[in-house]
Amino acid sequence: MVISASRSPRGSRPAIEGPGxxxxxxxxVLFDLLREDGRRLIGPxxxxxxxxxxxxxxxxxxxxxxxxxxxxxxxxxxxxxxxRLFGYVVGxxxxxxxxxPALIPLTRSTHxxxxxxxxPEQATAPKLAFLGARACELAAxxxxxxxxxxxxxxxPDYMVRRANVFVVAVQCTTSASTCFCTSMGTGPEVxxxxxxxxxxxxxxxxxxxxxxxxxxxxxxxxxxxATAAEQYGVAATVxxxxxxxxxxxxxxxxxxxxxxQLDHPRWAQVAERCITCGNCTLACPxxxxxxxxxTTDLSGETALASRSWDSCFSPGFAKVAGGSFRARPRDRYRxxxxxxxxxxxDQFGTSGCVGCGRCxxxxxxxxxxxxxxxxxxxxxxxxxxxxxxEPVAATPNEFVTARVVNTKAETADTTTLTLTGVDPAFSHxxxxxxxxxxxxxxxxLPISISRFLTDGIELTIRGAGPATKAMCALQVGDQVGLRxxxxxxxxxxxxxxxxxxIVTGGIGLAPLRPVLHAIVADRRRFGDVxxxxxARTPADLIYRDELERWGKRDGIDVSLTVDRAGPDWSGxxxxxxxxxxxxxxxxSNMIAFVxxxxxxxxxxxxxxxxxxxxxxxxxxxxxxHMECGIGLCxxxxxxxxxxxxxxxxxxxxxxxxxFGREGI
Amino acid sequence: MQDQASLVxxxxxxxxxxxLEPGIQTRLAEFSRTFTAEPGQELFREGDxxxxxxxxxxxxxxxxxxxxxxxxxTILTVEPGDVYGWSAxxxxxxxxxxxxxxxxxxxxxxxxxxxxxxxREDAALAQALYPRVLVAVARRLNATRVQLLDLFAAExxxxx
Numbered sequence: 052m053v054i055s056a057s058r059s060p061r062g063s064r065p066a067i068e069g070p071g072x073x074x075x076x077x078x079x080v081l082f083d084l085l086r087e088d089g090r091r092l093i094g095p096x097x098x099x100x101x102x103x104x105x106x107x108x109x110x111x112x113x114x115x116x117x118x119x120x121x122x123x124x125x126x127x128x129x130x131x132x133x134x135r136l137f138g139y140v141v142g143x144x145x146x147x148x149x150x151x152p153a154l155i156p157l158t159r160s161t162h163x164x165x166x167x168x169x170x171p172e173q174a175t176a177p178k179l180a181f182l183g184a185r186a187c188e189l190a191a192x193x194x195x196x197x198x199x200x201x202x203x204x205x206x207p208d209y210m211v212r213r214a215n216v217f218v219v220a221v222q223c224t225t226s227a228s229t230c231f232c233t234s235m236g237t238g239p240e241v242x243x244x245x246x247x248x249x250x251x252x253x254x255x256x257x258x259x260x261x262x263x264x265x266x267x268x269x270x271x272x273x274x275x276x277a278t279a280a281e282q283y284g285v286a287a288t289v290x291x292x293x294x295x296x297x298x299x300x301x302x303x304x305x306x307x308x309x310x311x312q313l314d315h316p317r318w319a320q321v322a323e324r325c326i327t328c329g330n331c332t333l334a335c336p337x338x339x340x341x342x343x344x345x346t347t348d349l350s351g352e353t354a355l356a357s358r359s360w361d362s363c364f365s366p367g368f369a370k371v372a373g374g375s376f377r378a379r380p381r382d383r384y385r386x387x388x389x390x391x392x393x394x395x396x397d398q399f400g401t402s403g404c405v406g407c408g409r410c411x412x413x414x415x416x417x418x419x420x421x422x423x424x425x426x427x428x429x430x431x432x433x434x435x436x437x438x439x440x441e442p443v444a445a446t447p448n449e450f451v452t453a454r455v456v457n458t459k460a461e462t463a464d465t466t467t468l469t470l471t472g473v474d475p476a477f478s479h480x481x482x483x484x485x486x487x488x489x490x491x492x493x494x495x496l497p498i499s500i501s502r503f504l505t506d507g508i509e510l511t512i513r514g515a516g517p518a519t520k521a522m523c524a525l526q527v528g529d530q531v532g533l534r535x536x537x538x539x540x541x542x543x544x545x546x547x548x549x550x551x552x553i554v555t556g557g558i559g560l561a562p563l564r565p566v567l568h569a570i571v572a573d574r575r576r577f578g579d580v581x582x583x584x585x586a587r588t589p590a591d592l593i594y595r596d597e598l599e600r601w602g603k604r605d606g607i608d609v610s611l612t613v614d615r616a617g618p619d620w621s622g623x624x625x626x627x628x629x630x631x632x633x634x635x636x637x638x639s640n641m642i643a644f645v646x647x648x649x650x651x652x653x654x655x656x657x658x659x660x661x662x663x664x665x666x667x668x669x670x671x672x673x674x675x676h677m678e679c680g681i682g683l684c685x686x687x688x689x690x691x692x693x694x695x696x697x698x699x700x701x702x703x704x705x706x707x708x709x710f711g712r713e714g715i
Numbered sequence: 716m717q718d719q720a721s722l723v724x725x726x727x728x729x730x731x732x733x734x735l736e737p738g739i740q741t742r743l744a745e746f747s748r749t750f751t752a753e754p755g756q757e758l759f760r761e762g763d764x765x766x767x768x769x770x771x772x773x774x775x776x777x778x779x780x781x782x783x784x785x786x787x788x789t790i791l792t793v794e795p796g797d798v799y800g801w802s803a804x805x806x807x808x809x810x811x812x813x814x815x816x817x818x819x820x821x822x823x824x825x826x827x828x829x830x831x832x833x834x835r836e837d838a839a840l841a842q843a844l845y846p847r848v849l850v851a852v853a854r855r856l857n858a859t860r861v862q863l864l865d866l867f868a869a870e871x872x873x874x875x
Contacts, residue, residue: 556866556867557866557867585867586867587865587867587868591867612792614862614865614867615788615789615790615862616788616789617786617787617788617789618777618779618786618787618789618815620789621775621817621818622792623775623792623794624777624789624790624791624792625791625792625794625858625862626858626861626862628861629794629854629858632854633730633796647866647867648866648867650861650864650866651861651866654861
């Protein structure tokens with residue numbers, strides 16, 4: 052926006068560094084400045100027992116002294132006992148009412164004999180100022196920007212309306228029980244998407260500008276510099292709001308967790324409560340679905356096509372001539388929830404939910420989307436197994452060192468090194484990640500981390516070349532150089548509540564060993580766990596003590612096989628896929644982790660697919676030539692991926708027909 | 716495991732014989748016998764006449780081959796559901812390996828000459844059984860090829 056600046060604001064008083072303080076009594080000056088600029092002011096006001104957004108002209112129309120109480124299916128105003136103007140949370144109105152109105156004319160058409168003509172309505176928009184937009188609401192405007200004007204085709208009406216809005220944000224100093232902006236990463240701190248921001252204190256406001264337009268207004272307000280105490284007080288208040296909200300919907304892996312649960316029985320259960328009224332979508336600040344309505348005159352010669360908000364909960368929303376694609380309420384609820392929290396990411400690169408809680412408060416039957424998410428796609432407790440940490444010595448020219456405190460010969464050519472004195476980032480690494488391991492004079496090599504300890508890690512190394520042979524020859528007290536932990540992890544969170552099949556061969560058990568440790572540490576969260584492990588000969592089996600313990604004590608169904616054996620071996624001899632190619636399974640609830648030579652992983656994947664495990668739930672870890680480990684050197688490219696950075700763990704569905712193809 | 720009905724039921728529980736038509740299962744059961752072996756007991760020896768075709772119900776049978784001066788190698792174990800002694804159906808009816816029970820074994824066996832005669836005379840039986848035998852042998856052939864690749868060797872094995 053442009054403020055008419057007939058006098059230099061800087062000429063009237065010295066510029067204020069940092070946020071300014073505006074006395075509550077002076078807030079009307081802001082109202083007047085914005086109105087002087089030809090803007091209609093939209094802000095909070097009490098109406099019909101709630102705080103809605105509406106046209107206002109005076110500070111006296113703000114909800115002075117009012118707060119709100121919100122819980123699933125419930126909203127009540129209450130007196131705060133103070134003079135706060137913004138002491139409430141968010142009400143039923145969303146700003147999209149002005150940027151994306153519920154009903155707009157779209158096209159006028161006429162029918163004249165054989166001729167038809169169509170005249171688009173010209174998009175017009177009043178100049179508006181939004182007063183009191185919260186952090187979650189700024190995020191919602193950003194989400195609709197992505198959807199409606201952020202792709203190849205734009206919505207001209209939205210574009211014009213949005214360009215004419217000046218946004219005065221208000222940072223939250225209170226929260227409702229329905230808030231979860233903290234989980235969605237949108238609040239309560241106001242960080243972007245505003246022209247001016249206010250944070251309310253007992254006597255007035257801290258004011259900051261987010262754009263040059265906002266700065267121009269700020270400089271015309273009767274401000275004094277905010278004191279350090281005021282700035283500290285605001286930061287502490289907002290921090291308290293964050294702490295009070297907590298993290299009700301852990302979003303780590305939520306996209307995948309949710310999409311893995313399309314058949315969860317809870318969809319049918321929630322649908323028994325849901326009356327498909329669509330209130331959630333109408334109150335939602337990001338929902339953008341619309342429908343067209345034709346209105347004709349009595350002669351039928353002229354018609355107006357209007358666009359109005361629609362809801363994916365409407366019975367006719369997915370209807371075609373043959374019926375509806377989402378006939379049952381459970382289908383419609385699933386569509387809504389999976390779109391908001393999962394497929395929205397795929398389409399628009401952002402979450403469709405901003406955590407404002409309106410769908411919870413304004414649901415007439417009190418369905419709490421947070422409860423549904425946590426029941427359908429339960430979060431995995433944040434543990435070393437489920438979260439990726441920042442690697443140390445990330446760039447290829449630096450290393451941290453670690454000291455060997457134990458060596459264990461697993462087989463004739465394979466040794467497990469226990470390292471301590473390791474940077475804590477390593478202990479907090481995740482299953483399936485690797486370290487770049489270096490000895491002076493040898494090229495650094497990617498080695499899977501085969502165990503995470505509280506103060507160290509283990510690496511299991513097969514001495515195949517000069518560098519790995521040198522590593523296997525390390526003695527207690529020797530040091531190595533490390534970078535990491537690098538790469539992605541096994542999707543253990545997707546295995547929660549499912550049956551897990553682990554298929555591995557040779558030293559391929561090393562990157563899966565931490566998966567088994569994690570399962571054993573929290574066995575009840577997983578269904579049946581089967582480990583199929585093949586080696587060249589009985590002498591080539593690694594972790595023999597642990598294999599026995601996992602099978603005998605830890606409730607893991609361990610099956611071993613070798614390619615050849617002497618007469619003293621009483622176990623199985625044969626290929627690893629024969630351990631399960633005749634099994635009678637319900638593969639629909641299974642997830643599989645596979646690691647071994649690529650030819651073996653291919654055979655295992657084909658066999659698993661034949662047992663009913665879908666390609667998106669068969670995960671493999673790939674080995675490629677790696678030098679940098681962070682996607683810079685280019686060696687490990689496979690199709691569109693760098694194995695080090697995008698992997699090493701991939702689903703078969705991700706890899707498509709590049710998996711197992713020669714010469715890729 | 717003695718009466719015919721229970722033999723049919725046991726056969727039907729194996730991947731090898733499950734889903735065969737009831738008439739064929741009954742016919743098979745007519746000349747099948749239950750067989751048990753103690754751990755360590757030799758079932759047949761490489762090169763000998765192959766007299767019994769069997770389906771393992773419980774336990775584990777090792778198929779071994781002898782390499783002079785290197786000793787015995789187990790090249791495959793036969794697990795429940797799988798067959799052994801397929802050479803009893805294919806000329807020259809000589810065992811291609813030595814079979815040793817390495818756990819207590821329960822199996823259902825068929826006399827080679829009797830089964831061959833029945834297969835010659837009964838086209839329906841032959842039509843039902845031969846594809847199963849072929850699947851069992853092909854599965855084993857495939858596995859042998861994968862084992863030949865020696866995928867778990869430390870370095871790429873060059874065979875030429």
